[in-house]
Amino acid sequence: MNNRNHSLIYSGASPEKVEQDLKILMDFQDEGITLKELNQIIDNSLIPHLVQYDRPEFQSLYNFLPERGAAFGARIALKYNQGVTNWQVSPGAVMVEELCCKAMCRMFGLSPDGDATFMYCGTYANQQALYLALHRKAEQCGFNFAEKGVNGFKSPERLVILASSEAHFSLKHAVRILGLGDQSLIQIPVDANYRMDVQALNETIQNIKETKDIFCIVATAGITSTGSIDPIIPTIEAFEGLNAWSHIDGAYGLPFSLLPEKKHLFNGLERADSVCWDPHKQFGVPIPNSLLFVRNKANFKRMAIYGHYFNREDDPEPNPGLKSPPSTRPFSALPLVTTIRHQGMKKIIERLRKPIQAIQNVAAKLSKDQDIEVCHKPDLGLLCIRIIPKNFPEDRLDQLQRYIYEKIKSEGKRSISMTRLGDKTVLRLVAISPSVTSKALMETIETIRQIANDFI
Secondary structure, X not given: OOOOOOOOOOOOOOHHHXXXXXXXXXXXXXXXXXXXXXXXXXXXXXXXHOOOOOOOOEOOOOOOOOOHHHHHHHHHHHHHOOOOOOOOOOHHHHHHHHHHHHXXXXXXXXXXXXXXXXXXXXXXHHHHHHHHHHHHHHHHOOOOHHHHHHHHOOOHHHEEEEEEOOOOOHHHHHHHHOOOOHHHEEEEOEOOOOOEOXXXXXXXXXXHOOOOEEEEEEEEEOOOOOOOEOOHHHHHHHOOOOOOEEEEEOOOOHHHHHOOOOHHHHOOHHHOOEEEEOOOOOOOOOOOOEEEEEOOHHHHHHHOOOOOOOOOOOOOOOOHHHOOOOOOOOOOHHHHHHHHHHHOHHHHHHHHHHXXXXXXXXXXXXXXXXXXXXXXXXXXXXXXXXEOOOOOXXXXXXXXXXXXXXXXXXXXXXXXXXXXXOOEEEEEEEOOOOOOOHXXXXXXXXXXXXXXXXXX
């Protein structure tokens, strides 16, 4: 057992302290040490600096400890260390992934002609979705994007993607990797609840459609900062006639479409050309575990690169490595399958519902308080707030929120996050685990108030 202080969810130590503690682990020698000795080093030097995601005080990010059924599947995957690139390396693992992808399409009510591929993270899923969008645009222009790249377009500078100003930063990674640059990402303003403003979207389309080539729109089902869900149907309908690719970034929010009371927020999902999701968030499966869905499985053919020793073009068996880039990929499907089989959908839906209810209950309570500004109406399990003590100078409010965030981080007793909404610095509470109850969230609010009083 380690000597960790269990009143802490992590050490709260400085980078210098963490670095110093971990140097012993990097002391590579000619002779090895026993696993018992290694375990003692890990227990004393590393474990105190790891965050306990299952604690009710962890209210900052989307991380989740493995659910028991997921951990069971992960142990099997680790024991046999199966690659899932093609049929040759593991027929069983490949077929599990193929069947899981089809089952996930059915679970979310996506097109029967659709398919999915496992990815390392939502960032890579967004990147591949934009590549597919650009590839299809090239086909519309009469050339193969895989062969000519952006140089095949007569005016590459005209290519643009439209997305909310609150969309995930991975879209910037994507346009840079694709060689388009930041100028190709046009950000659409959001409404008062941080959802993409459909009127602004339509106006932008009308203003640029003669001078720009819009090849993709990205709607976000679960904005990173607030959890807000962009209006999916109006977004897709805005692109009718443009023949542009529609992508839904559901890395965080997609599973909440399984809740009957939230399903209306996801209407039109099945009409999107592609959708991404990170099961390692709410489903409690080990990282990495992400999926990219496409409405038409034939779209994955744009990713295929064939080899002579495997992934041959004439192979009759399924080869997942033809659908997305990693030529070595883990057996990520198995923990997802085993957690669903172990829990059952009824329990999964209950687990999804509890954090949302906790956030909504706290938002309702805080809306009546004079010293707390609730910055949005929560769609899902995120809440952004601002503490505003009576008679506190407005020009120092951002400084106060930053002070509170840094103070909580250094204490190590709980974890919250901080972000920017418009021109304001705000505190952000995230409920992923069912252990994050209304009571736990309100305890954090009281901690915030106490720190604010000390600051004053």
